[in-house]
Amino acid sequence: MERTKICEIYASPESYDKTLIKVSGWVRTIREGKNICFAMLNDGTFKSAQIVFEDSLKNFEEIKRQNVGASLEVVGKVKYTPEAKQSFEVVAEEIKVLGECASDYPLQKKYHSLEFLRELAYLRPRTNTFNAVFRIRSEAAFAIHKFFNEKGFVYVNTPIITSSDCEGAGEMFQVTTLDLEKINGKPDYSKDFFGKKVSLTVSGQLQEECITHAFANTYTFGPTFRAEKSNTSRHAAEFWMMEPEMCFTDLKGVMKNEEEMLKFVINELLRKCPDELEFLNNFVDKTLLDRLHNVVNNDFAVLTYTQAIALLEKVKDRFEFPVEWGVDLQSEHERYITEEVYKKPVFLIDYPKDIKAFYMRQNDDGKTVAACDLLVPGIGELIGGSQREERLEKLTARMDELGLNREDYWWYIDLRRYGTVPHGGYGLGFERLIMYVTGISNIRDVELYPRTVGKIDY
Ligand code: 4AD
Numbered sequence: 393m394e395r396t397k398i399c400e401i402y403a404s405p406e407s408y409d410k411t412l413i414k415v416s417g418w419v420r421t422i423r424e425g426k427n428i429c430f431a432m433l434n435d436g437t438f439k440s441a442q443i444v445f446e447d448s449l450k451n452f453e454e455i456k457r458q459n460v461g462a463s464l465e466v467v468g469k470v471k472y473t474p475e476a477k478q479s480f481e482v483v484a485e486e487i488k489v490l491g492e493c494a495s496d497y498p499l500q501k502k503y504h505s506l507e508f509l510r511e512l513a514y515l516r517p518r519t520n521t522f523n524a525v526f527r528i529r530s531e532a533a534f535a536i537h538k539f540f541n542e543k544g545f546v547y548v549n550t551p552i553i554t555s556s557d558c559e560g561a562g563e564m565f566q567v568t569t570l571d572l573e574k575i576n577g578k579p580d581y582s583k584d585f586f587g588k589k590v591s592l593t594v595s596g597q598l599q600e601e602c603i604t605h606a607f608a609n610t611y612t613f614g615p616t617f618r619a620e621k622s623n624t625s626r627h628a629a630e631f632w633m634m635e636p637e638m639c640f641t642d643l644k645g646v647m648k649n650e651e652e653m654l655k656f657v658i659n660e661l662l663r664k665c666p667d668e669l670e671f672l673n674n675f676v677d678k679t680l681l682d683r684l685h686n687v688v689n690n691d692f693a694v695l696t697y698t699q700a701i702a703l704l705e706k707v708k709d710r711f712e713f714p715v716e717w718g719v720d721l722q723s724e725h726e727r728y729i730t731e732e733v734y735k736k737p738v739f740l741i742d743y744p745k746d747i748k749a750f751y752m753r754q755n756d757d758g759k760t761v762a763a764c765d766l767l768v769p770g771i772g773e774l775i776g777g778s779q780r781e782e783r784l785e786k787l788t789a790r791m792d793e794l795g796l797n798r799e800d801y802w803w804y805i806d807l808r809r810y811g812t813v814p815h816g817g818y819g820l821g822f823e824r825l826i827m828y829v830t831g832i833s834n835i836r837d838v839e840l841y842p843r844t845v846g847k848i849d850y
């Protein structure tokens with residue numbers, strides 16, 4: 393007999409009534425009576441199935457003494473129970489133990505803090521919270537692909553090992569096959585694997601821009617690495633980034649796409665993960681569902697960096713970090729604007745050129761660039777984007793100003809000589825999106841195995 397997934401039964405329990413089925417999964421709880429026992433069996437479906445078994449079962453005693461965590465295969469008849477807490481139960485006719493569970497199994501039926509579960513990253517997906525988070529993560533990724541696919545964007549995969557620092561922040565993990573323990577003095581990179589110094593990518597944007605100039609609309613979606621020493625709840629050393637790039641557009645077009653994409657993804661999650669979202673709303677963040685509905689039903693605000701500084705200066709005493717035109721905004725500033733002033737997502741645009749990357753398009757004022765960061769309540773920066781500098785002279789002049797070696801970026805510069813067009817794009821921090829749509833407040837709890845400064849387990 394083929395296995396039936398518990399989600400299929402939940403989808404229409406009445407149609408399974410009195411049907412003989414086989415379900416397999418892990419025991420979440422077991423309640424013993426003298427002649428009758430109840431086990432909650434979870435097969436990855438968000439809701440578990442109640443299994444009822446009686447002493448007529450030939451291995452009743454064996455099943456009865458199974459611990460939480462044991463894996464079982466159950467053959468039995470579905471009983472439709474519309475009045476009960478679960479809309480059906482499975483009355484077992486045969487139960488096979490697939491794998492017993494040792495009594496030191498750490499996930500007992502009681503409240504475990506997220507910090508405790510973080511140390512058990514290999515088991516925590518078996519809890520309701522992480523079941524919800526990682527299913528939502530999967531559905532969000534799928535929704536992103538669906539959004540761009542339906543819009544005709546081409547999905548491209550840019551390299552992970554690279555010799556260029558896209559963001560210019562120098563926060564890269566070096567990749568080498570040189571035997572570091574045997575090196576005296578300066579390493580000779582011409583003897584390294586690639587014959588030069590290389591690192592893990594911080595963004596696929598520069599390579600992608602070239603491909604976008606063939607397809608007009610592309611996106612990448614993959615792992616990204618940053619050796620940032622920021623030990624915060626929003627920074628990871630390894631995270632996923634989704635980067636769309638669009639030709640024949642200005643900054644407004646980039647922002648329009650961001651807003652449409654985010655609303656599309658949230659609508660898909662509201663439609664496909666109602667149980668998971670309701671659970672998270674009840675147990676993790678009571679404002680979650682209101683917030684998600686608020687995002688899909690309202691326009692995002694738009695504010696220039698200069699206007700934002702004026703707003704912040706009025707209340708500057710409440711911040712730890714200084715506020716004046718030209719400073720990079722800290723998360724406390726970003727959160728004040730989006731959480732307290734606007735209470736919804738805010739695009740901050742036209743940042744000073746000195747706090748942004750070399751590739752952003754220079755505005756006519758000579759001081760700012762056509763950048764847009766999307767700030768959201770609870771997170772701060774969710775997306776970083778910009779219109780790109782498509783004018784050859786402006787680009788190379790800026791690179792010289794910043795002391796970038798033109799030879800390292802010869803192909804990127806060439807793109808401006810071979811049919812340059814106005815274009816732009818953005819990078820969405822995928823873990824930050826998942827934090828936003830689950831209400832989970834630490835990035836370590838939306839990645840399976842988080843990698844952060846000073847910590848790598850598993
Ligand atoms: O703002 P960033 O640095 O932008 C870029 O890398 C551009 N090249 C993207 C583009 O235009 N194609 O990073 C983009 C987003 C941030 O807004 C943030 O959400 C996320 O990536 N991010 C991080 N997420 C987790 N941990 C970190 N250490 C992150 N650094 C950036």
Ligand code: MG
Nearest residue numbers: 765773775776
């Ligand atoms: Mg940024």
